[in-house]
Amino acid sequence: MTDLSFDQARTAPASQPPRRDIGIKRRYHAERRFRLYGLVAIAIGLFFLGALLFTVIRGGYTAFWQTSISLAVDFDPQIIDPKGQRDSDPGVLVRANYPLLVRNALAAKLGIDVDDTKNKADLRQLSNMISQGARVQLRSMVMENPAILGTTQNIRVLASGDIDSANKGQIDLSVPEARRKVKDRQLEWMKVLDEQGAMTQNFNTGLFTFGASSRPEMAGMGVALIGSLYMMLIVLVLALPIGVAASIYLEEFAPKNRWTDLIEVNINNLAAVPSIVFGLLGLAVFIGFAGLPRSASLVGGLVLTLMTLPTIIIATRAALKAVPPSIRAGALGIGASPMQTVFHHVLPLAAPGILTGTIIGLAQALGETAPLLLIGMVAFVADYPTTPLDPATALPVQIYMWANEAERAFVERTSGAIIILLLFLAAMNLIAILLRRRFERRW
Template identity: 85%
Template sequence: MTDIPFDQAGAVDAVAPPRRDIGIQRRYRAERRFRLYGLIAIGIGIFFLAALLFTVVRGGYTAFWQTSINLAVSFDPDVIDADGKRDSDPNVLATANYPLLARNALATKLGIDVDAEGNRAELRLLSGMISQGVRTQLRDMVLADPSIIGTTQNVWVLAAADVDSAHKGQIDLSVPESRRKVKDKQVGWMKTLTADGTMIERFNRGLFTFGASSRPETAGMGVALIGSLYMMLIVLVLALPIGVAASIYLEEFAPKNRWTDLIEVNINNLAAVPSIVFGLLGLAVFVNFAGLPRSASLVGGLVLTLMTLPTIIIATRAALKAVPPSIRSGALGIGASRMQTVFHHVLPLAAPGILTGTIIGLAQALGETAPLLLIGMVAFVADYPATPLDPATALPVQIYMWANEAERAFVERTSGAIIILLLFLAAMNLAAILLRRRFERRW
């Protein structure tokens, strides 16, 4: 019989069992790898986002500056009204050859004789340096104040698109003259005008005020901004009350049965439907059936309302569910009716989530293009829409149209419009975050 050692207390001196490897180190290594994968994924996302923003900003920041030329324009009566008929025929002032006045002013600035026979080629090159939008600019000046006829006025006129691109360094002037639109004489004149401060880059207000134009230097987002504003107002006025009312009924009053379950499933499915389907629906219902005008902000707003409703309903129902049941029980316990409980207690507490969902829905609608293309909002609209029934376009559609243009100068305007759209979307999402943090209550 083998003796078993005892300690001083008389207990058996137990032999320690071998240590088991239960995989703790392996799990720690897996956790570290998972964290590394997450950091790599975030880094890749940030890299591509930064590359996108850098590309857009690099190609679009120059759109906010436009090359302009300061000219002493002589409003020669022999050019504007040679026969003196402006009193009897007001159309004389509207149809005068105003680009000729600008060209003569530029020729005078550069010391070129406009009456010399051998200068015709130079005069054509001079005309090519000035935007044809000068016709409208000088005409509006004369129509607003006919007394300037016979006087000389200092006027800032826009340079032509190719001259503007060359002045900004976007055209390689080292290539042979035959392979570029800006000729060597024009380059020399540009240097002369830049040296004496006559040609400079000024803030491009026209980018925000001009309408559609086939000339890049006179093309702007004014009509698109007004159209987008009309549509967002229509979406806000229609989608918010309808969406909130539907959410309150489904969450607070509707009986739980297969019909409400079917409605909830369809709402969730509508939120995932491609936006172009809503465009087809709007074309069939609002344009073909209801007879509303194509390319009108009203039709665009109605289509975007249908697209935004599921987002607002889902966000509102989530906000209502987040309100603790004790709020409802307490209100009912002190004698409040079901309606008073919802509108006096539950709805105010859910308001931050409702506002957040609404702003996110509006931001989504602001960036939509496909449904607006189907209802004809790609029309060439140069005049501001006075009402939502007038022809208009939208900011994302304007970007789409500029991206399809062949002119080199439209590239920077496309990127500039994208910057504006991204700023609007960022501001709306930031407002949603701030509103949630400002009014949210944690339970």
């Protein structure tokens, strides 16, 4: 009886304690909702990023192509130098009516009699089909080689901005002719030129080489690219050594007291100051007090250096802190001085983070517009700057200037310049990532 009871008791199911509701299901549901919120936020961000890129690329890819017309231009001496004074007065070749030569060549291409007085309206429309830059193009050819007078040269000239936009399908031709800049007669001539193979679209090298111009077909980013290059070199030469030196001192040598705490707080605050404040500082100090020239790349570089310094200092200090203390202790233990410890052991290991912070700071400076507007880099500059003291502009400022133009052809150039700027920024960030992965050490 005792054994049976023992066996029954051993095989009997144990009594289950009452379960307590500790909210595990609710926590699992909350975690899944949080993940869903994160995915939705990422999807929204990617959607707007894709919409932005699609809008910019759709409106700007045509800027990399430009319509041109191939013409047989007769350098008629009776038009260029009717009195034969070029030997005694070389300025005759400069003042010649070169647009007339181009207009006559285009009329001959289309079979229009320029001597027919009934075609004056047609002749005006013919002249409007050719860019005003043809004047400079032909004048440069004659000045370089006066022997071409009296000869016929096959030359490719740029079409005007309106003709270029019409050829790219950017003008609504269903609008009545009176409300269009491109007339029906010009459309007929464009069709004839296209059938003859005289009107083609080629890669727009002028977008990267031309300076500022009121004519959209002659406007380019050449001056802006040179100005941005000068400014980035100035920022790199000044901000990198000053920022690294300040970071090393604050992190490795400066005593921890209220003064260094105040400096650190101010550096962090400067990193959050609006960029336009640095423009006001540059206007007051570099231009108003130091007397440096307005619109100069040097002033822009100095202003961007002040703006970039906090970013480089914060990134460099973070990179120095990431080096394990054992590296410092080991170097000091084998007899290295504090200076040798920093420059021979700590700084090389922190170099990837310093390079990353520097490149990110340069990328931030490259895209700034507000401080450059205040120091006058919004000026109309057509000639290349030869030194950082010459007037220049910058790529983001050029985008701002083109965005304010009323001509339709400037819209695509604005988007094209934005594409170039985004490519520069993406390349700089990609270089920062590659350098960090290449030289980074995990502890």
